[in-house]
Amino acid sequence: MLELLLQNLVNGILMGCVYALVALGLALQFGVMDIINFAHGEFVMIAMYLVFWISLYLAIPGSLTSLIVAPIYFVFGLVVYKLVIDRIVGTYPLAQIAATIGLMVLLRNLALAAWRAQPRGLQYEVLRGSVTLGPVVVPISRLTAALVSVGTMLALHWFLTHTRLGLALRATSDDMQAASLLGINVRRMFALAFGLGCAIIGIAAAFIMTFQQVNPESGLTWGLISWIIVVMAGLGGVSGVLLSGLILGMVEALEITFWDPRASLAVMYSLFILILWVKPRGLFGRR
């Protein structure tokens, strides 16, 4: 029993890191622009398809495609920003939510029309096998994904705290008007934040694909998980997102092991409502 508990805590932690990485892009966009992208899950789904096709045609392992998908997705983010987000920043909230919902419906069904509902999984993957640490078995694909997640988060954290651009981003996030008075081009910061958020999605998607498959409907799951993490983290920076991801991952793993696997989403959702109820600024919010 103890072994099972230990094994699943580890499973949960590894998955939690991945969840945190998936949510990180959303958290960054939310932090800087104060916009919740409802199409986030669909962005993840499209990125997973990109990973699949690139890996198939270039015959390279899925994990390596992150190097290609992340820049593509950065540009994709800029384009979406210019076409849609730029027009709704600062308008009334209903329009913001509605526009991204439109995007969500559109992307999901374009994917269906283009690639049909057939689930796609990577064929070439070097990340197979597992390492055994005492009583715990750790699959290498999950371990790599978790390590990359933490690495990406550290890199982002360093970027936000040690570079001029990063500091400008943070300033925009803290006080848009003051930042604009200081000569920061707020619009450009928004575009940067959106592009960066998407690039992170690109990285996350590549590593999810090392152990998951994608179909046009898979966006909803990833969207839901990301929203919950962002609510939990509040405006708590990178560490808040990581901690929230870990909590979510462990709650899920333990729930599946010791109760009913079918109810895991329900448990996570109750957590979501509970946090909104008692700590509406998130568990790790600074404001």
Added chain:
Amino acid sequence: MRRRPGIGRTILVGALIVLILLVALAAFYMRKPAPTPSPTPAPTTAPPTTAPPAPKIEEIVIGMVEPLSGTHSIFGIEAKQAAELIIEDINAKGGIKSLGGAKLKLVVEDSKDSIEGAKLAAEKLISQYHPPIIIGAYISRHTAAMAEVTEREKVILVADALVDFLSEKGWKYFFRACPKTSIHGKTAMDFVYETAQRKGIDIKTVVIINEDSVFGRYTALGAYHEALGLGLTVLDQIEYPYDIADASPIVSRLMELDPDVVISVPYFSDGVLIATTMEEVGYKPMIVAGAGGCGYCDPDSISAAGSAVEGFTQTYSYNPFLNTPYNREIVQKFQERYGKLPTEAGGIIFYSLWTIKEALELAGQMFPEDPLNPDNLRQAFLALDITSGPAAETYPSGHIKFGPNGDNIYAMAVVLQVQNGEPVLVYPFEYAQAEPIFPIPGYKP
């Protein structure tokens, strides 16, 4: 309707509630007694001899409703492809000969993957094309929604949905050639048990894992009852959502239980997820036997999961490797046109449409004056006993005959196993292409 000052909102609401209750009460006392199922009168066997000669039938519309959008569209799209191929083939081979070579015309409607859409599609087909026969809708609850329409309009419904209860509703115009879910579950269990006996290996414990839809549940129940009947111990039955993000917690539960046999009812990609997770953590039971039509042995799953599904088995309602002339021909045609092997969804359509063709032929012989009358057509379906021809050559047991509830009496599912990266038929033993591998590679006692 300016509100008079005397009547308050409370009174208005109160009056409304009282009114509703009064209507309800009145309705309660006006209820008819519960309808008792009246025995259907025996059909009058003597056909009216003075009937005028029926007009020549040029074209017969076959309606088809499938989920072409939404989660299940992967099945609906393949079913549609298969149907187009078969209809062409039937027409190319001379149509319905007993009806003067009448051609079949296929009209396909999208069920939008919803009850709402399935009903709309059925109503549209019936009111615009008047098809004598509709085939569909892959998902049991959509099929049930459609059956309400087809029963009312007296249209024959040929189902390609597997869940058991569809044939238990007492529907009159309902036929199903494919094996139902409980047969799939039973076949998976029987296969494992008989293979173990052949190999002289003792199996005692079983864990059943299934995705959480009604389809998964019924298939799992079929396996469960069979396991109990065979004297095996079912340690646990785990249900999980098919879109599960990570299978590690489920696999670690399996490792903790450590059964001899895992019977699994996957939806689609969850099967691959479970197989790769098992491979990664290096856990294999004696066998993972899939039940229920898709999962471990589909070409897509094998290419996605690679060596992880080696030795895994899966039951199917259709066997693409069935070695009959017609099956070889149609599989080749399908592959040429669509670039893939036909699987469950397409295969069911192959034999279901050919069964429809045979029924129409028979109706033309039995009731030349009015072959498309729903009751005549129903008689023809019930009189069918197909043991040869394309329908039999694509059906696993090679025999289709409908019982009074509309199910095929000789329904059979087959078991494929992944051997060296290829799906091969291993059960029933008399049709098998290869000896089953048991226990599967990677099993450590």
Added chain:
Amino acid sequence: MRASDLKPIVALTAMLAALPLAVRMNNYYVLLLTWILYYSTLVTAWNVIGGLAGQLDLAAASYIGLGAYTMGTLLTRLDVTPWVGIPLGGLVAAGFAALVGYPTFRFGLKEAWYALATISSVVVLQKLFLVWEGVGGPEERYLPARYGELYYLRFRGYAPYYYILLAVLVMVLLLNVKIRRSKTGYYLLAIRENEEAAEILGIDVRKYKLRALLIYAFVTGCIGGIFALISGYLHPHHFDTWTSLQVAILGIVGGAGVGSIYSLPATTFIIYSISELLRSTLGGWIPGIHLIFYGVILTVVVLLKPEGLSETYERLYGRIRAALLRRRAGGG
């Protein structure tokens, strides 16, 4: 309520009541009209929360499902007539709405959290009802097939449901007009325009938002009961996120809360018809074409005409009227 408010409702009712006769009770068209009316009632009810209160509620399917399960469970287990079960379903839905709404309507909390909480609630209720074998479970639960009896409200054709929904639509329209003219309506409008200002003026923002939500949830729960009667069974898939999204999309595109309330049924009629046309003509070649259409129209309308289409209809109506008058003047 003024007489001028009632005139269009009477006209609309008369027109809608005649429609099934105009299509000569053809089952397909009547069913199509029934679904259009079903969404029209949902969207018009949604106007109370989405339009008047300005909260993007995506939980329509939650309330529908709860209403359906309450009505259906009472009917199948205790033989309680839908006449009683439907309003009870509405109450259950309202109770659930309060549970989600109370924490998320806290002053100053972002609108987006409410939208997220509501759409997630649909997924979660679906899972919970799947697990709750006593009432839900993966198996369909069929309602008694006792057709044509007033006690069971089950009919073989669709026309009876069409007229039931028409009655509901009229009630919901009246309700909308009434709320708009009431104190609650003015407060809601103030909250929508500027929540902080409203709070400073001493309006209890949470209370009024909750009031709007409860009304909306109750009505939607009732419609859910009717939905179950039409579909004939209960299944966790009655909690369907797409229904929620569709209602919100139709509401936003129709210009909920901005223009005339009649723009909502009109939009539903137009968009649902186009989407059905797309489904039945192109759906075989391009799967999901009707859904792509929804996505495109929502994005385009929000970006180019964020106030919705209601004004466009009014201008169109004005122009047609002017043309008719001119012709009459010219002819006479």
